[in-house]
Amino acid sequence: MKHLDLHTLGPIIALIALIILGALLNPAFLAPANITNVLARSAFIGMIAVGMTFVITAGGLDLSVGSMAAFLAGIAIIAMNTVLPYLGPNWGTILIGMAVALTGGLIAGYLNGALVTKARIEPFIVTLGTMGIFRSLVTWLADGGTLSLEYGLRTLYRPVYYGGIGWITWPIIAFAVVALLGEWMMRHSRFGRHVEAIGSNDRVARYSAIDVGRVRLMTYLLLGMLVGLAVVLYVPRLGSASGSTGVLWELEAIAAVIIGGTALKGGRGRVWGTVVGVLILSMIDNILNLADLVSPYLNGAIQGVIIVLAVVLQREKRTAEER
Amino acid sequence: MKRRSLMKAAALVAAMGMGSAAVAQDDRTVIGVSIPSATHGFMGGLNWHAQDTIRRLGETYPNIEFVLSTASDPARQVNDIEDMMATRNIDALVVLPFESEPLTAPVAAVKDAGKFVTVVDRGLSQDGIEDLYVAGDNTAFGRVAGEYFADNLDEGAKIVVLRGIPTTLDNERVEAFQAALEGSGVEILDMQHGNWNRDDAFTVMQDYLSKYPEIDAVWAADDDMAIGVLEAISAANRTEEMWVIGGAGMKEIVGRIMEGDPQLPVNVTYPPALISSAIEMTALNFVSNAPMKGRFIIGSQLITPENAEQFHYPDSPF
Numbered sequence: 001m002k003h004l005d006l007h008t009l010g011p012i013i014a015l016i017a018l019i020i021l022g023a024l025l026n027p028a029f030l031a032p033a034n035i036t037n038v039l040a041r042s043a044f045i046g047m048i049a050v051g052m053t054f055v056i057t058a059g060g061l062d063l064s065v066g067s068m069a070a071f072l073a074g075i076a077i078i079a080m081n082t083v084l085p086y087l088g089p090n091w092g093t094i095l096i097g098m099a100v101a102l103t104g105g106l107i108a109g110y111l112n113g114a115l116v117t118k119a120r121i122e123p124f125i126v127t128l129g130t131m132g133i134f135r136s137l138v139t140w141l142a143d144g145g146t147l148s149l150e151y152g153l154r155t156l157y158r159p160v161y162y163g164g165i166g167w168i169t170w171p172i173i174a175f176a177v178v179a180l181l182g183e184w185m186m187r188h189s190r191f192g193r194h195v196e197a198i199g200s201n202d203r204v205a206r207y208s209a210i211d212v213g214r215v216r217l218m219t220y221l222l223l224g225m226l227v228g229l230a231v232v233l234y235v236p237r238l239g240s241a242s243g244s245t246g247v248l249w250e251l252e253a254i255a256a257v258i259i260g261g262t263a264l265k266g267g268r269g270r271v272w273g274t275v276v277g278v279l280i281l282s283m284i285d286n287i288l289n290l291a292d293l294v295s296p297y298l299n300g301a302i303q304g305v306i307i308v309l310a311v312v313l314q315r316e317k318r319t320a321e322e323r
Numbered sequence: 324m325k326r327r328s329l330m331k332a333a334a335l336v337a338a339m340g341m342g343s344a345a346v347a348q349d350d351r352t353v354i355g356v357s358i359p360s361a362t363h364g365f366m367g368g369l370n371w372h373a374q375d376t377i378r379r380l381g382e383t384y385p386n387i388e389f390v391l392s393t394a395s396d397p398a399r400q401v402n403d404i405e406d407m408m409a410t411r412n413i414d415a416l417v418v419l420p421f422e423s424e425p426l427t428a429p430v431a432a433v434k435d436a437g438k439f440v441t442v443v444d445r446g447l448s449q450d451g452i453e454d455l456y457v458a459g460d461n462t463a464f465g466r467v468a469g470e471y472f473a474d475n476l477d478e479g480a481k482i483v484v485l486r487g488i489p490t491t492l493d494n495e496r497v498e499a500f501q502a503a504l505e506g507s508g509v510e511i512l513d514m515q516h517g518n519w520n521r522d523d524a525f526t527v528m529q530d531y532l533s534k535y536p537e538i539d540a541v542w543a544a545d546d547d548m549a550i551g552v553l554e555a556i557s558a559a560n561r562t563e564e565m566w567v568i569g570g571a572g573m574k575e576i577v578g579r580i581m582e583g584d585p586q587l588p589v590n591v592t593y594p595p596a597l598i599s600s601a602i603e604m605t606a607l608n609f610v611s612n613a614p615m616k617g618r619f620i621i622g623s624q625l626i627t628p629e630n631a632e633q634f635h636y637p638d639s640p641f
Contacts, residue, residue: 026534033559034533041526144361144370145640146547148575162558237525238554244363244520244547289515289530296515297489 043171051223057269066249067134073241109224199266368595368641469503478508524551546573
């Protein structure tokens with residue numbers, strides 16, 4: 001048990017080391033405004049990564065989330081602009097936009113999940129396909145340019161990203177709630193136990209009377225809904241969506257999940273680890289911008305080194321424990 | 324099994340259809356246009372102008388046919404050009420190379436086959452391949468912006484810069500910008516890559532604002548980045564403190580310059596419509612006696628509230 005504690009603490013130790021490093025390099029790092037920025041920025045990837053933890057733990061994968069986010073942002077903006085002349089710039093219009101994003105997320109998640117579980121296609125291929133589809137659709141909807149929310153609606157909708165309770169803005173609150181619920185579901189709900197059982201051995205899970213297809217489908221639905229929720233909070237930030245929205249979000253989300261200690265082959269999920277992984281990733285970016293450590297050309301390399309190191313550290317401890 | 328053979332048959336029919344279409348086109352002039360796909364605002368505008376020009380020229384010159392392809396990476400662009408040569412039998416190629424190096428050999432092969440070649444915006448790595456070169460002026464783009472900063476800021480003023488995707492094009496702009504600032508006493512606090520992307524620029528600007536208590540102006544170098552920068556500044560409640568110069572003339576930004584927004588005093592053009600000049604001149608080569616070979620460099624101009632109207636294209640997506 002002691003060994004287990006040590007190695008599960010790996011990501012947290014890395015996070016604390018990063019926080020100390022950031023504070024030493026630039027005192028502005030710990031200023032409340034900067035902390036708000038970093039946490040609010042992490043919220044989009046964070047909520048998606050929590051959903052991704054369930055999908056990966058059940059032995060699946062979803063490469064389409066970044067494109068899906070761009071597409072959902074696109075249709076939500078179009079929906080709001082369309083109903084604006086009838087309803088006027090009020091919260092009703094914005095609620096319709098939010099509903100479109102969330103329902104769209106559920107439908108997109110169902111599409112991915114059904115293709116994986118009902119048509120029995122490899123999740124990598126299914127979501128690689130839908131990734132291209134969603135990305136092209138948003139570029140097509142925007143006519144190659146950018147879809148922008150009408151100005152009046154933007155002013156009204158803006159506080160959803162920038163406002164909140166004191167310096168704790170709504171995206172941070174939403175991320176925290178999603179993380180807590182996710183952690184509870186993974187640890188204490190029947191759904192969470194089924195997800196882990198399927199990921200570690202789906203045949204045994206099937207013999208234990210678990211409806212494997214249904215549970216897998218549910219993980220994609222959950223992820224789709226969380227992408228929708230991320231979009232609800234993303235749209236008020238810049239009020240626009242284009243073909244370059246959400247590029248590589250899928251890889252950031254998957255990286256955060258793995259850094260957090262969830263196994264890529266499935267079977268072991270750790271939602272709080274994912275949250276730590278997301279924070280590590282966005283803090284690296286923030287620290288590199290705040291401190292002139294290296295040439296900006298090398299930012300990607302530093303990020304790569306830290307990601308690999310974080311996982312290598314966990315691995316060594318795990319093999320030691322298995323011995 | 325049945326379904327699979329059905330699909331094979333469908334593919335065969337499609338291939339035959341394309342083949343017969345190519346044969347039917349032999350008596351006409353075919354101009355191939357190969358450009359990168361609409362991955363960000365500027366390229367979106369460029370795609371729109373390309374399609375618009377092709378539609379317009381197709382009506383004006385019924386005997387010219389256009390083949391447009393958009394590629395998402397250099398390797399696909401090479402494939403596109405090879406396909407145009409093999410199946411569409413093009414007489415001329417208008418190409419905006421994704422990257423100079425990988426496209427040089429394939430475009431040289433088109434030239435060797437005796438076709439008219441127009442290169443747009445990004446030069447090939449070997450001189451003398453193209454018949455016509457149409458490009459924006461990246462050095463002027465950086466210089467014009469730099470001169471505005473030098474003329475309108477006091478000595479000791481502090482500015483931050485957002486760079487694009489690391490490329491030679493970006494380097495040329497930034498070097499010219501720095502050269503124009505030399506001796507003015509304006510200090511560049513920081514230069515990070517915002518990758519011509521709204522979200523990235525937003526993040527970088529937020530971090531600049533945390534890092535530097537005093538910033539007098541921002542060179543965002545691109546209007547997509549300017550949008551992200553403006554949003555970050557307004558979230559930090561520092562709109563009064565600094566102005567922002569973008570670039571390329573996005574319609575929303577030009578609109579705000581027309582209204583005299585104090586936060587956006589001017590803009591520098593780098594018109595996505597340069598693809599229209601290139602396509603038009605290539606078409607003219609086939610329908611007129613006007614000489615169309617050589618280099619055509621489109622200057623970068625300063626958009627001010629006085630002249631903004633002539634740079635405003637409300638129909639373009641950019």
